Amino acid sequence: MNDLSSIIEMARLAFEKALTPAELENSKALFLGKSGRITELMKGLAALPVEEKKTRGAAINVAKQGIEVALNARRQALADQELQAQLQAEALDVTLPGRQRGSGGLHPVSLTLERIESIFGSMGFEVAQGPEIESDWFNFTALNTPEDHPARSMHDTFYVEGGSAHAPNLLRTHTSPMQIRHAVQHVKKHRAAVDPAQANQGLFSGAMPEIRVIAPGRTYRVDSDATHSPMFHQCEGLWVGENISFKDLKFVFTDFCRTFFENPDLVLRFRPSFFPFTEPSAEIDIQFPSGTLAGRWLEVAGSGQVHPNVIRNMGLDPERYIGFAFGMGFDRLTMLRYGVNDLRLFFDGDLRFLSQFR
Numbered sequence: 001m002n003d004l005s006s007i008i009e010m011a012r013l014a015f016e017k018a019l020t021p022a023e024l025e026n027s028k029a030l031f032l033g034k035s036g037r038i039t040e041l042m043k044g045l046a047a048l049p050v051e052e053k054k055t056r057g058a059a060i061n062v063a064k065q066g067i068e069v070a071l072n073a074r075r076q077a078l079a080d081q082e083l084q085a086q087l088q089a090e091a092l093d094v095t096l097p098g099r100q101r102g103s104g105g106l107h108p109v110s111l112t113l114e115r116i117e118s119i120f121g122s123m124g125f126e127v128a129q130g131p132e133i134e135s136d137w138f139n140f141t142a143l144n145t146p147e148d149h150p151a152r153s154m155h156d157t158f159y160v161e162g163g164s165a166h167a168p169n170l171l172r173t174h175t176s177p178m179q180i181r182h183a184v185q186h187v188k189k190h191r192a193a194v195d196p197a198q199a200n201q202g203l204f205s206g207a208m209p210e211i212r213v214i215a216p217g218r219t220y221r222v223d224s225d226a227t228h229s230p231m232f233h234q235c236e237g238l239w240v241g242e243n244i245s246f247k248d249l250k251f252v253f254t255d256f257c258r259t260f261f262e263n264p265d266l267v268l269r270f271r272p273s274f275f276p277f278t279e280p281s282a283e284i285d286i287q288f289p290s291g292t293l294a295g296r297w298l299e300v301a302g303s304g305q306v307h308p309n310v311i312r313n314m315g316l317d318p319e320r321y322i323g324f325a326f327g328m329g330f331d332r333l334t335m336l337r338y339g340v341n342d343l344r345l346f347f348d349g350d351l352r353f354l355s356q357f358r
């Protein structure tokens with residue numbers, strides 16, 4: 001092997017060792033660069049006699065072409081390798097199952113809420129919402145609840161900052177404060193239309209449209225076990241007019257329960273009870289005619305004829321206005337409707353439980 005063919009061989013080996021295009025360019029410089037092997041050989045021609053210059057020059061050019069061929073071959077090989085690697089990295093396995101986007105659903109308690117709103121909506125009830133941090137006035141005093149009532153004690157109620165020293169603010173213990181809040185707004189609005197001069201003076205005994213409203217929402221008590229959660233949901237109902245009596249309460253609530261449970265044979269019992277804001281008062285029990293709960297009375301709501309003092313705190317004259325109210329816990333209704341026996345399941349956020357209601 002002459003010196004030229006051994007240079008070609010050396011170049012081929014060097015190019016083979018280069019693993020990246022950058023390494024390959026470095027190796028190229030060793031042979032074809034300004035001070036590379038071939039350039040050096042060309043420079044050496046100057047010292048040769050004319051005849052030898054021709055043949056030697058032609059031979060060096062052949063060697064240079066040989067090196068360029070090897071270089072281009074390696075360039076192509078590296079480019080192919082890179083393309084191959086890229087294709088592999090981006091490979092799609094068309095036999096894999098597709099990734100599914102989970103579908104969401106409403107929480108069972110929200111499903112109940114929607115149902116309550118639609119049933120009462122069909123009976124002409126509006127839906128009102130109010131604050132969860134309440135004042136002593138709306139939660140207790142305006143509802144005719146005396147200073148020494150047990151619901152006012154520290155271990156029944158979550159008190160929060162704000163309000164006055166003897167009447168601190170609190171997390172509402174029931175949705176009943178919404179009776180006052182909603183009625184006061186309602187009276188103000190219609191009274192201003194009837195006698196603007198006396199809009200805020202004394203009790204209103206003029207004519208106005210009836211108050212017919214439900215107020216669902218979160219309520220709070222210091223209580224926690226399988227059937228009590230510190231946060232729970234209630235729905236208040238209020239219907240006040242000039243001739244709204246206990247019989248309307250019985251009709252409305254019976255109709256609601258039978259529709260809610262899709263059971264026309266459901267039996268209701270209005271059991272005499274006591275609440276400061278109603279007189280007379282009743283607790284409402286339901287009984288399923290068949291199924292696992294058949295024969296048991298289940299308490300679902302408190303209710304009664306709105307107390308005259310409460311009517312006054314609404315800004316109305318109790319000699320003209322009268323009505324009924326009720327308050328039901330609808331977590332309980334949800335448990336009964338879906339056969340859930342532990343209230344805490346609703347609030348743990350476990351998707352294995354919740355996804356069953358999708």
Ligand code: DAH
Pocket residue numbers: 173174175176236237275277278281301302303304305324325326327328
């Ligand atoms: N607020 C009562 C409670 O949480 C329930 C209640 C009873 C609401 C009688 C009413 C009612 O509107 O008239 O225990």
